[in-house]
Amino acid sequence: xxxxxxxxxxxxxxxxxxxxxxxxxxxxxxxxxxxxxxxxxxxxxxxxxxxxxxxxxxxxxxxxxxxxxxxxxxxxxxxxxxxxxxxxxxxxxxxxxxxxxxxxxxxxxxxxxxxxxxxxxxxxxxxxxxxxxxxxxxxxxxxxxxxxxxxxxxxxxxxxxxxxxxxxxxxxxxxxxxxxxxxxxxxxxxxxxxxxxxxxxxxxxxxxxxxxxxxxxxxxxxxxxxxxxxxxxxxxxxxxxxxxxxxxxxxxxxxxx
Amino acid sequence: xxxxxxxxxxxxxxxxxxxxxxxxxxxxxxxxxxxxxxxxxxxxxxxxxxxxxxxxxxxxxxxxxxxxxxxxxxxxxxxxxxxxxxxxxxxxxxxxxxxxxxxxxxxxxxxxxxxxxxxxxxxxxxxxxxxxxxxxxxxxxxxxxxxxxxxxxxxxxxxxxxxxxxxxxxxxxxxxxxxxxxxxxxxxxxxxxxxxxxxxxxxxxxxxxxxxxxxxxxxxxxxxxxxxxxxxxxxxxxxxxxxxxxxxxxxxxxxxx
Numbered sequence: 001x002x003x004x005x006x007x008x009x010x011x012x013x014x015x016x017x018x019x020x021x022x023x024x025x026x027x028x029x030x031x032x033x034x035x036x037x038x039x040x041x042x043x044x045x046x047x048x049x050x051x052x053x054x055x056x057x058x059x060x061x062x063x064x065x066x067x068x069x070x071x072x073x074x075x076x077x078x079x080x081x082x083x084x085x086x087x088x089x090x091x092x093x094x095x096x097x098x099x100x101x102x103x104x105x106x107x108x109x110x111x112x113x114x115x116x117x118x119x120x121x122x123x124x125x126x127x128x129x130x131x132x133x134x135x136x137x138x139x140x141x142x143x144x145x146x147x148x149x150x151x152x153x154x155x156x157x158x159x160x161x162x163x164x165x166x167x168x169x170x171x172x173x174x175x176x177x178x179x180x181x182x183x184x185x186x187x188x189x190x191x192x193x194x195x196x197x198x199x200x201x202x203x204x205x206x207x208x209x210x211x212x213x214x215x216x217x218x219x220x221x222x223x224x225x226x227x228x229x230x231x232x233x234x235x236x237x238x239x240x241x242x243x244x245x246x247x248x249x250x251x252x253x254x255x256x257x
Numbered sequence: 258x259x260x261x262x263x264x265x266x267x268x269x270x271x272x273x274x275x276x277x278x279x280x281x282x283x284x285x286x287x288x289x290x291x292x293x294x295x296x297x298x299x300x301x302x303x304x305x306x307x308x309x310x311x312x313x314x315x316x317x318x319x320x321x322x323x324x325x326x327x328x329x330x331x332x333x334x335x336x337x338x339x340x341x342x343x344x345x346x347x348x349x350x351x352x353x354x355x356x357x358x359x360x361x362x363x364x365x366x367x368x369x370x371x372x373x374x375x376x377x378x379x380x381x382x383x384x385x386x387x388x389x390x391x392x393x394x395x396x397x398x399x400x401x402x403x404x405x406x407x408x409x410x411x412x413x414x415x416x417x418x419x420x421x422x423x424x425x426x427x428x429x430x431x432x433x434x435x436x437x438x439x440x441x442x443x444x445x446x447x448x449x450x451x452x453x454x455x456x457x458x459x460x461x462x463x464x465x466x467x468x469x470x471x472x473x474x475x476x477x478x479x480x481x482x483x484x485x486x487x488x489x490x491x492x493x494x495x496x497x498x499x500x501x502x503x504x505x506x507x508x509x510x511x512x513x514x
Contacts, residue, residue, distance in 0.1 A: 238498075241495075
């Protein structure tokens with residue numbers, strides 16, 4: 001089993017940011033400067049083509065640390081951020097560009113589904129190994145509540161199979177903005193923990209019905225669909241229940257900074 | 258133009274409840290015991306077969322008065338509550354019973370659409386006359402912000418055409434739980450004010466897609482769909498943005514009791 005190897009540490013506005021590596025996977029841990037002993041941990045996924053320190057993800061991470069005293073962790077998905085790209089990654093990117101240039105939306109969708117399926121298959125065990133390693137840190141430990149803090153698009157395509165197979169995750173935020181495929185619907189049917197689902201109502205490329213079918217598939221007794229107008233790249237979320245994770249993971253023992 | 262004729266007044270937990278009549282329409286006004294000078298006014302509709310003092314409606318009215326200092330008004334829909342039933346009302350009720358006993362869901366839907374359309378046509382001018390009369394009261398006046406506080410089912414079937422024709426309403430809460438018909442979709446297309454839409458995800462009788470089509474039809478730049486599992490009679494709402502009306506109507510000048 002891998003250990004967490006910390007490589008850098010900075011601090012701003014009461015939030016400590018620590019870069020780390022587990023095995024070959026680079027990640028980042030945000031926690032309150034005032035201490036985070038056994039605080040709930042939130043796993044955050046980034047979108048397709050992005051990385052663990054994308055501004056929107058960092059903003060959500062800082063809010064989560066500051067408002068709730070939680071620890072937040074993000075890792076780069078395979079072939080994303082600081083990670084090397086395999087031949088498969090390079091090929092998929094080239095194919096995306098070709099399909100987009102040709103305006104071939106059907107081909108774009110089939111490439112996306114194939115590539116995202118592969119990313120999710122690789123990312124799930126990476127998240128699990130990261131979690132194993134983080135739980136060996138004394139300030140985290142094996143008893144902390146763990147939630148998946150989402151990210152729509154790729155963050156959901158990875159988060160759904162992760163949550164379906166990972167009993168440590170007890171609440172999750174997912175969303176639309178990508179091509180939903182049948183294996184994902186099947187994984188959603190095995191999920192029973194509380195779900196918050198964020199749906200951009202007017203996605204440019206993605207069929208709304210498939211996102212609604214994904215929400216429908218969760219076996220969770222408590223699930224909330226929240227939709228606002230807009231595409232997943234430009235959406236302005238209004239009236240989202242920001243206390244969802246705090247309600248299900250509990251407050252941190254330490255006060256937020 | 259009719260005046261407001263108050264017929265009874267009670268008070269509990271800092272909320273004054275005043276029964277009134279405008280023309281032939283009985284209504285009720287809830288306001289803070291501490292005063293409600295020029296506070297925003299929220300119009301609340303009740304569900305089919307119910308009335309203006311249904312427990313769920315009263316609970317929402319009390320919350321709205323207590324949390325925001327707003328004035329809340331509800332009136333009985335035609336043929337509902339304290340109002341006499343016309344031959345049409347009695348006939349519709351008898352037909353509902355027959356269709357239900359026969360298990361004829363198609364007929365049930367067609368009776369519902371015809372009757373609800375008629376109720377909405379009668380109720381819209383009644384709401385407008387009530388509003389005219391209430392605005393002559395010195396503590397309300399013509400400058401107060403006005404919102405439609407919804408109620409799913411019949412409350413929405415009446416509220417959508419009301420909001421489409423009534424420029425005084427500047428924010429509205431609607432919802433699913435009834436058979437949506439084309440005239441309602443057309444009215445929704447004329448609505449541009451901020452909308453919160455509450456959708457019971459698993460309605461026993463009502464097609465989910467028609468409620469989604471109604472949400473889709475609103476021309477509002479700001480609209481939020483919120484869905485939770487359950488039928489509209491039994492649903493437990495979780496994570497609803499309770500500040501929606503307060504954000505759009507502003508706070509009352511006077512402090513809540």
